[in-house]
Amino acid sequence: MTPRDPADPNDSRWSDLDRPPLNGTALRRGLVREGGLWTELEVVQRTGSTNNDLVARAAAGGVAEGAVLVAEEQTQGRGRLDRRWTAPARSGLFFSVLLCPAEVPVARWGWLPLLTGVAVATGLSRAAGVDTALKWPNDLLVTVGGEERKAGGILAERAGDDGVVVGVGINVTLRAAELPVPQAGSLSLAGAVTTDRDPLLRAMLRSLEDWYGRWRSVGGDPLASGLQETYAAGCATLGRTVRAELPGDRAVVGEAVALDGDGRLVLATQEGIQQPVSAGDIIHLRPA
Structure with missing residues (x-):
């Protein structure tokens, strides 16, 4: 992780008052509980990639299932096939989680990014009040000016023999002038009722915990868990x-x-x- 430079006025946690920092203490209080999926939650100011960091920690045996790593800014964020994902600090939600579905045959682990897509879309629809759709296999779409645009992506990577790290990147307050490509969008541009990232992150992680629990309880069966039907219903x-x-x-x-x-x-x-x-x-x- 690259530390903040206190001498840099553009590196202050309050350099953009429209983009306040996440409250790690409140997030842990609301999400990490005995018997729940989420076992720890860390918010870092800046890192290259939360996926890289969490995969490395899992390989070293330093974290348990349910670890959540959130970055206010990613300098080397990426999607499938190492495509780059960049955004201004605190303009989005960039996080990774460690899942270890021991009860599920490895052949069904390929459903994890699709499950995460359903969970993220469900959580954001409730918390942000925006219509979301899923572009197979790993994109989240929102509607901006009558046009479907990509506002988020999901990347799943193996972490050792028994784990998967799933990373999520969501554009929350990205402005039109900040879009990396014209086809990109954000929750703000899609008319979200709130862009407060704390409740948005809580909603997504609670939805992911719910869907993951359902899927895992039936051995990863996409039909019995309702995952296959739900993904198809929301797939653009x-x-x-x-x-x-x-x-x-x-x-x-x-x-x-x-x-x-x-x-x-x-x-x-x-x-x-x-x-x-x-x-x-x-x-x-x-x-x-």
């Missing part, structure tokens, strides 16, 4: 014709018609073939 990708770009300059074009039991997107091609594609194989998924 389904019903659209898309082009899935795959390794080796290959591509599949078809209508996204379903999500199968392994969390793969099923494309109905013009040749009448139903072709499943997995998140691990996708380089890009674009409108056709």
Whole structure:
């Protein structure tokens, strides 16, 4: 972690009064409890990547399941395939959690980023009052000026043999002039009823605890937990014709018609073939 420089006026925790710091003490009081999933919660001012940090800590045996690491600013945040994710300090919520679903077969762990997407979307819809949608496999969409825009992303990485670190990045108060690309958005630009990050983070983590508990209690079965149905209901990708770009300059074009039991997107091609594609194989998924 890079420490703050007290001599830098732009590095003060109060340098942007529209973006107050998170209250780590209050967050711990509201989320970390005996018998609950969340066992510790740390807020750091700045780091390269919360995912990198938590994966390293898990590998060293320094944290238990339910550890939450939150950064006010990430300097090397990334998404799938090492795509960069940058945002001004305190303009979003950037956090990672350690999950160790020992009761669930490893073959079903691929549902964890999709489960997190459902939990994040559910929590934000309740707390921020914005309509959210999921773009398979790992993006959160909001509507800005009648247009769907990406406001968040999810990245899951293995942490040793028995754990998964899931990272979430959400643009909360990012302004139009700060958008990294025109297709990006934020909760503020989507008309959120609140951009207070403390209740937003609490809502997302409580929703994640609920969904994870349901999924884990049935051995990761996506049908029995209701996860497969719920994800499909909130997935903006389904019903659209898309082009899935795959390794080796290959591509599949078809209508996204379903999500199968392994969390793969099923494309109905013009040749009448139903072709499943997995998140691990996708380089890009674009409108056709």
